[in-house]
Every structure is written in structure tokens, then in C-alpha cells.
Amino acid sequence: MITIKDIAKEAQVSEGTVDRVLHDRGGVSQKTKEKVEKILEKHNFKVNPVARALAMKNKFKILTLTPNFDTNNVFWKSPYLGILKAKDEVENYGVDVENYFFNQFDPSSYLEQFNILIKSDPTAVIIVPTFMTETKQIVNQLEQLNIPYLFLNIDLDGFNNISFIGQDSYMGGYVAGKLMHLSLGKNTSTLVVHARLNLTNYHAISRRIEGFNDYFIKNNIKNKVLTLSIDGFNNDASIEKKINSFLEEHQEIKGVFVPSSRVATIANAINSNYLAKLQIIGFDNTKQNIESLATDQVAFLISQKPFEQGYESIHLMSDFLVKNKIPKNKIYSPIDILTKENAIFNERNETDFESFEQLSYE
Amino acid sequence: MITIKDIAKEAQVSEGTVDRVLHDRGGVSQKTKEKVEKILEKHNFKVNPVARALAMKNKFKILTLTPNFDTNNVFWKSPYLGILKAKDEVENYGVDVENYFFNQFDPSSYLEQFNILIKSDPTAVIIVPTFMTETKQIVNQLEQLNIPYLFLNIDLDGFNNISFIGQDSYMGGYVAGKLMHLSLGKNTSTLVVHARLNLTNYHAISRRIEGFNDYFIKNNIKNKVLTLSIDGFNNDASIEKKINSFLEEHQEIKGVFVPSSRVATIANAINSNYLAKLQIIGFDNTKQNIESLATDQVAFLISQKPFEQGYESIHLMSDFLVKNKIPKNKIYSPIDILTKENAIFNERNETDFESFEQLSYE
DNA sequence: ACACATTTCGTGTGCGTACACGAAAATAAA
DNA sequence: TTTATTTTCGTGTACGCACACGAAATGTGT
Numbered sequence: 045m046i047t048i049k050d051i052a053k054e055a056q057v058s059e060g061t062v063d064r065v066l067h068d069r070g071g072v073s074q075k076t077k078e079k080v081e082k083i084l085e086k087h088n089f090k091v092n093p094v095a096r097a098l099a100m101k102n103k104f105k106i107l108t109l110t111p112n113f114d115t116n117n118v119f120w121k122s123p124y125l126g127i128l129k130a131k132d133e134v135e136n137y138g139v140d141v142e143n144y145f146f147n148q149f150d151p152s153s154y155l156e157q158f159n160i161l162i163k164s165d166p167t168a169v170i171i172v173p174t175f176m177t178e179t180k181q182i183v184n185q186l187e188q189l190n191i192p193y194l195f196l197n198i199d200l201d202g203f204n205n206i207s208f209i210g211q212d213s214y215m216g217g218y219v220a221g222k223l224m225h226l227s228l229g230k231n232t233s234t235l236v237v238h239a240r241l242n243l244t245n246y247h248a249i250s251r252r253i254e255g256f257n258d259y260f261i262k263n264n265i266k267n268k269v270l271t272l273s274i275d276g277f278n279n280d281a282s283i284e285k286k287i288n289s290f291l292e293e294h295q296e297i298k299g300v301f302v303p304s305s306r307v308a309t310i311a312n313a314i315n316s317n318y319l320a321k322l323q324i325i326g327f328d329n330t331k332q333n334i335e336s337l338a339t340d341q342v343a344f345l346i347s348q349k350p351f352e353q354g355y356e357s358i359h360l361m362s363d364f365l366v367k368n369k370i371p372k373n374k375i376y377s378p379i380d381i382l383t384k385e386n387a388i389f390n391e392r393n394e395t396d397f398e399s400f401e402q403l404s405y406e
Numbered sequence: 407m408i409t410i411k412d413i414a415k416e417a418q419v420s421e422g423t424v425d426r427v428l429h430d431r432g433g434v435s436q437k438t439k440e441k442v443e444k445i446l447e448k449h450n451f452k453v454n455p456v457a458r459a460l461a462m463k464n465k466f467k468i469l470t471l472t473p474n475f476d477t478n479n480v481f482w483k484s485p486y487l488g489i490l491k492a493k494d495e496v497e498n499y500g501v502d503v504e505n506y507f508f509n510q511f512d513p514s515s516y517l518e519q520f521n522i523l524i525k526s527d528p529t530a531v532i533i534v535p536t537f538m539t540e541t542k543q544i545v546n547q548l549e550q551l552n553i554p555y556l557f558l559n560i561d562l563d564g565f566n567n568i569s570f571i572g573q574d575s576y577m578g579g580y581v582a583g584k585l586m587h588l589s590l591g592k593n594t595s596t597l598v599v600h601a602r603l604n605l606t607n608y609h610a611i612s613r614r615i616e617g618f619n620d621y622f623i624k625n626n627i628k629n630k631v632l633t634l635s636i637d638g639f640n641n642d643a644s645i646e647k648k649i650n651s652f653l654e655e656h657q658e659i660k661g662v663f664v665p666s667s668r669v670a671t672i673a674n675a676i677n678s679n680y681l682a683k684l685q686i687i688g689f690d691n692t693k694q695n696i697e698s699l700a701t702d703q704v705a706f707l708i709s710q711k712p713f714e715q716g717y718e719s720i721h722l723m724s725d726f727l728v729k730n731k732i733p734k735n736k737i738y739s740p741i742d743i744l745t746k747e748n749a750i751f752n753e754r755n756e757t758d759f760e761s762f763e764q765l766s767y768e
Numbered sequence: 769a770c771a772c773a774t775t776t777c778g779t780g781t782g783c784g785t786a787c788a789c790g791a792a793a794a795t796a797a798a
Numbered sequence: 799t800t801t802a803t804t805t806t807c808g809t810g811t812a813c814g815c816a817c818a819c820g821a822a823a824t825g826t827g828t
Contacts, residue, residue: 047784058808063786071806073794094498095784097456098813103786136456138813212751219747226588379748385581386741389574409814420778425816433776457814460783465816500783 126354221259583621
């Protein structure tokens, strides 16, 4: 392993000079700079990230801005746990991680939390860019301060985010279409249920529906798709009423596609006599959803490894800061197909983390 | 962050003494040992793995023993690539990784390579325990030398391996059964094709078949399962002849289940007029198999993330050595359901690694 | 009491890098 | 040329831990 000292000796300069060249700190004459660079190149020198981390202790601060979660809306817990796990791991590299949360249904809370966040002088930021207009403002500030930022889970175009980590929504819907087709055969009717005012993931949701429909179109399969919009997902009684009367009217419906993580809520709302005859497909491996897989209420879940998304986002950013690794522009999570049987194998990482065991010291 | 120095100060001893207590090196009186331990406990002290790694430079050597691969049998390339990627990452922790390969059809080559490996004085070993008898001998040596070992991909019971990383074969087959059922409906016939003399993964293969059959039994679904054994997979012409004449005889067969990674070979051997009418399901995301998904020869692949298996095995062992993390006894890989559509999203990590980009220095 | 062995512990150095400080060299101003 | 100024660079210390070396403390036998 070649070290800075080796380079210095070969270039007949001091270690300090090599360091200045490496980090472009200036104060080196053009001549010696070139000499050192040539030797660096020749040996394909890479700084030892471990030593660097030790020396840099606490020089980096990654702040995250993600939606909060509660018992009703638990999806965002997974990325958060992933972030926590990664936080533990990058701490020793001198990277500090702190989390800020906002209400995913309230744009002003998004901005507000960002304004608190930015005061802590972050080295880099990871955000779930839930609202378009507000994200533009946020990004403006970040770019002025020269702070790198990464988009998590929601993919907005037209920004200079160093990367995006999340699922290809269109293809997620497309796969859902395929599974629906497999389960039902041709010539059936399916119902798409979504919230009317889902500002949050509007983009993702509509892309999923698009993909779902396209599957049938592109493969030339007849499938009558009905759509039911629901006003928010908070009033269980009204959901029940609405969906069951709709199913009453449209007895031909054999499958239900819920292009969001609220599929368990929908499944629970459906009367059991309808439920038994329906193939329901939805998104995300929340606890509730997994439960409804297990009880055969839901046939398939398309999952996107939210835990890993959070986990990876921190590592990606940490590697960017510590090791100067340039990430890919878009990092697509797997489109996991979950059934009753394979679901438990899928959430391994997350449950492992929650029951994390480690000796307290050597 | 609490350091050894802090502990030493609080215990009114030197750093050296704390170090001796931490590593149980002896030479510390019972009294001071207890005093130090109490303070260690109180602060939940953990050594900084980064500093430890820097100080321990090149003290650890992980050796792997895995089957080799070639163009005909490419499955084992993925774990190897995963191992290579991890090797890069753990190098800076003072962990050295070296790989040894054996012929997975030849027990003596397995033993032979191990005997070469063991001479290099490994700190820990990762093996794919392909042969039972020989593994017993190998493990014997390892345990006498007090060398920790981990099983990769193949799960043998009755050993003191610190962990197993791989798939639950039974459940893999079970999920395959479910997919077959979904594709074909009830009351059909399916064909299970496997090699007659597959010493290699005999255990895994038979567990998969078991799971496959159990799906239909447990869910009370009629399905006539026929079985076709093939002598090795090397003579393409003989495979073609055998399988097509079998399909000729049994026109009722609607699905083919290949409980191994050789599914593409089988699919290629089948005449196209049969092929179009068959649902074929097999295992593993090899290049050939993915290809046959894309061309609609194969309907589903059950994949087990071999790249990640290799990758994780190194990190697990490295964490065990460097950070003294105790791994879980069994680590099950996901049972990934691959289709034409989602396959490309599944192999991300692996392809990312092959086209790995990183600045040469800071 | 002494000499000696043994146990117990403190000090110092190295791992590879970051960065502050100040010295030497080069340049500009007098 | 001398002095002041700027540019260029070398030295030293810190990061937290592992481990070698040897000193101090304790114990043993006479």
C-alpha cells in the first residue's frame, strides 16, 4: 500500500506538499505540483479513507429531511431506520447524521423544517422532495451555499441533485399490471383506487397507474379499468361505504389495484364477501400491508426496499464526502414482488436492525 | 465520543491497562481489572473501529473457497464479484481477502484447494460447503486451529459455522409452485426437470422440489407432477432429444419447473412449438437465464442475490474480526421473483460494480 | 534485612492523513 | 544591496488504538 509519505519521498518534497497537491489547497508552485501529480498518477494513489476518517473526526454533517410517521402512516419509518443504521456505521468516519421531519401533507412544514435544518450548517443534505415549488426554493438556498443534496424516494427532474434513490414508478405499476393479469387471466375488469388529493406522491402514483394501464395496452390484453377516487384516507367509515357500494354496482370487478401504500386500509374496508373474490395488489411492505398479505386479503405487494433506500442514501452521501466517490445519477431500487410466502425474507435487513446485537466492547 | 484515554483517566490507570482489560491480555490485577470493566460498562464503551483498523493494519486475512466458473457455468461469478467488491472496501480496515477456487463436481479438488489455502495462515475462512464428507474434514482442521468459518450459499447443519448466508431452498421451491399455479390455474400437469447426478447442490435441489410439491399439496390444488432426470447437463444434443420426446409423449404438460440455474439450457433445448405453450420457471439470475426471460422463453426466475451473498459474507466476517460483531446464525437471502420487466432492476449492484467509477484520488 | 523472581502497570511509538504554524526561498520594493 | 513582502514548503501535532519495552510494585525465599 502506497502512502503519502512514499509519494513525498519519491517526489523529494515533504508530506505537507503532497497533501496540498492532493487537496488543491494552493501554495504549491506549478512545477512541484506537476511533479507530485505525475507520481500520484503513476502509482494510482488513493487516500486511505480509514486514516482520513480518523484525522477528519467530525468534519462532516449530513442532515436529512424526511416525512414523519405515526401508527396510521408508517411507511416512512423504514427509511428512517435505514438512516439510523447507516448513521451508526458512518459515525466512525467522522460523519455526523441528524434527522429533521416534516408533515408530508403540509408544504409549509416542509419549508419550516428546512429552515431550521439549514441553520445547523450541514455539509450535505438528503431530502424527500415532496413538494415541487418548495423544493425549488430549498434547492436554491442549497446551491448558493454550495451544499450537495440528494433526493430520496421521490424523483424530481430538473435539479442538480447528486443522485436519486428510489423506485421506477412506471415500471412498478407495469409489474403490478402483469401480476394482475396473471392472477385474473384476460377479459376481466379491475378497479384502481386512489386518493383524490394526494399531493404528496402525486407524480409517483400517477406514473404507477400509467404503467399499470400500459401493461394491458402493450400486451394487447383486454381489461376494463375502472377508477375510484377517495377523498383522503382518514375517514374509515366513508371509505367503507364508498368502496363497497361501488363494488356492489360493479360486480364484474375481479381485481383491485391500489397504487399506494394504503392498500391494507382499502382491503380492510372491503366487505368480506367481496374480498374473497378479489385479487388485490398494492405497494410497500408496511407492517399493516404485510399483515394483509398473510391473511390473504392482499395477493401481491410491490415493494421498494424503503429501509435500504434510507440506508443507502447515507452511505452514498458519506462516500461522496469521505471518499469522493461520485454516485450514479439515478439509483433504482428493486421492484420486489411480495407474496405471503416470501415477504418475511424480504424485510430481513430491517428486522435485523431492530433486534441488533453487538458486544458492548471487544 | 468516549475514548480509551477517557476511560483510563476516570479509572486512574494508564491507557495501556485499559487496553489490556479490553483485550483480555492478562497482566492486570483482579482489582483494577474490575474497576476498569465497571467504567467501561458504565459508558458502554466501544472501540473506534476506524482507529483500530488503522492501528491493526494487515492483521486479518480472510480466505474464501468457492466453486469456479466458466462460460457454461457462470453462476459462481456473481458471488465472486460480490467478494471482490467487498474486498476493496475492507482492505482499509486491515483485512486482506484472497480467493481459492475448486471444481464443484470434484470433491478431491475441493479438499486439495483447501489444503493449499490453509497454508496461508488465514484468520477466517468462507466456504461453499459443497461436499458433506470433505467438509467434515475441513471443519475439523479449522476448529483445531481455532479459525472461524462461514458457510456461503449451501446450508449444512451440525457445524459450528459462525453463520450461513443463502436462500431458504424449500421456500424458494414453494414460491415457484405458487407462481406455476398462478400462471396455469388448477388441474394441470407440470414437469420437473433435474440432473440425475447433481452431487453439488443435491440438498438444495431436492428441498426446492419438496417445496414446489408442497405448495400444491398444502393449498389443496390438483397438479400432476411428472419428473424427468437428465444425466448431467453437458451434452446438448442428448438433452434436446430426451426432453422433446418426453414432451411429445406427455402433451398435457403445461409448465416446466427447473430447480436449478440451468433453466436456460433446458429452455433452449425445447422445440419452439412446445416452448410457446409452456410456462417455464427456474432459478438464478445468470446472464443466460435473464436472456431467456427477455425472450419469453422463461416466465419466472427465482433469484437469490448471489452477488450480495458474496458481498455480505466478506463484510460479515470482516465485522466479526474487526468490530467483534456477532452475526446471526442464518442469514436468508431474499427470494426474488424475476420477470422480464423487473429483472434489470434486480441486478443493479452487480452491474454497478462492473462499471465502477471512482476518482483516482481525492 | 537482603537479593531475586514475578506480577502489574506506565510510557512511547506507529498506523496514514489533515492541517496549523512558522521557516526558508523567491520575489518585489526600497 | 538591503529590507519587506509574498510565495512556497517542511515540521509537528492530533485523531484513537495496538502493542512492545521496560520500570515500578509486589511477592518469595533466605
